[in-house]
Amino acid sequence: MARGMIPRQPAKTGRHEGARRELKPSAPPRAYKTPPLAKPANHPSKPKAGLLGTPAKGRAPKTKGGAPRASKYDPLAPERLREILKRLDERYPKATCALHHKSAWELLVATILSAQCTDVRVNMVTPVLFQKYPTVQHFAALKPEELEPDIRSTGFFRNKSKSVVGAARMLVSDFGGEVPNDMEKLLSLPGVARKTANVVLGTWFHNPTGVVVDTHVTRISHRLELTRQENAEKIEQDLMRIVPRERWIDFSHQVIWHGRQLCMARSPKCAECPLENLCHAADKTWSTVEIHKGATP
Numbered sequence: 001m002a003r004g005m006i007p008r009q010p011a012k013t014g015r016h017e018g019a020r021r022e023l024k025p026s027a028p029p030r031a032y033k034t035p036p037l038a039k040p041a042n043h044p045s046k047p048k049a050g051l052l053g054t055p056a057k058g059r060a061p062k063t064k065g066g067a068p069r070a071s072k073y074d075p076l077a078p079e080r081l082r083e084i085l086k087r088l089d090e091r092y093p094k095a096t097c098a099l100h101h102k103s104a105w106e107l108l109v110a111t112i113l114s115a116q117c118t119d120v121r122v123n124m125v126t127p128v129l130f131q132k133y134p135t136v137q138h139f140a141a142l143k144p145e146e147l148e149p150d151i152r153s154t155g156f157f158r159n160k161s162k163s164v165v166g167a168a169r170m171l172v173s174d175f176g177g178e179v180p181n182d183m184e185k186l187l188s189l190p191g192v193a194r195k196t197a198n199v200v201l202g203t204w205f206h207n208p209t210g211v212v213v214d215t216h217v218t219r220i221s222h223r224l225e226l227t228r229q230e231n232a233e234k235i236e237q238d239l240m241r242i243v244p245r246e247r248w249i250d251f252s253h254q255v256i257w258h259g260r261q262l263c264m265a266r267s268p269k270c271a272e273c274p275l276e277n278l279c280h281a282a283d284k285t286w287s288t289v290e291i292h293k294g295a296t297p
């Protein structure tokens with residue numbers, strides 16, 4: 001550096017001497033825009049009026065100034081529930097229990113074994129099991145430990161062995177070896193709670209006594225805002241209040257199928273879902289309607 005030259009210092013005012021920058025107004029904050037998503041084929045493109053908090057045509061309530069006011073969203077509105085049931089019917093017309101069985105007893109055993117286990121696994125275990133022990137009397141004659149190796153792969157096999165053998169013994173001693181078509185009697189059997197009883201009563205006896213509440217029904221009922229309850233029995237009570245009795249059996253199977261095929265716990269396939277524009281779940285993967293933070297599984 002030549003002698004006598006002093007390097008330029010930044011001005012104390014914060015402006016660099018000689019810097020003639022044109023000051024541009026800062027850009028306004030960009031509005032958040034959801035990236036456009038391809039519309040799936042056959043997707044209902046327009047929400048149906050009146051179902052999603054949008055006022056029905058010709059009946060829009062007005063504000064004082066005359067502007068239309070959106071009606072309050074009601075997740076339990078009868079027309080919304082009717083639409084959910086209709087679309088489930090259309091998508092899953094033949095939904096039924098996935099557990100293989102040839103009798104009420106086989107279905108009861110399969111349902112007990114299906115706790116915390118997949119139906120596929122249970123369907124692998126039960127054919128061998130029922131070949132080895134063909135009747136309820138065969139099971140009643142066992143000690144629980146003797147059954148354990150045959151059902152080990154379904155998990156929780158010690159408790160399940162006690163339940164199956166205990167239920168078999170009680171059926172033989174109190175019910176003439178027959179599975180009763182009665183909720184209270186079924187609930188008196190060891191290891192049988194309302195979910196198992198509802199599966200047997202609905203699927204085998206076609207007796208709508210309640211709604212099956214398993215992990216799928218719990219998750220989807222929360223996502224669809226059909227209940228806020230966490231306890232299975234309370235969820236069932238809520239569903240029994242809003243779903244017509246004649247639909248309880250089909251509704252249970254359809255929701256379970258929906259949970260397996262589209263509305264999985266992780267990454268539900270919302271873009272393919274027939275309920276998409278009726279669903280405001282917080283964890284949707286694709287949405288045409290507003291999201292409700294409280295609608296969580």
Ligand code: SF4
Pocket residue numbers: 223262263264268269270271273274275276277279280281283284285
């Ligand atoms: S839109 Fe998504 S979250 Fe809602 S019911 Fe369908 S799959 Fe489940």
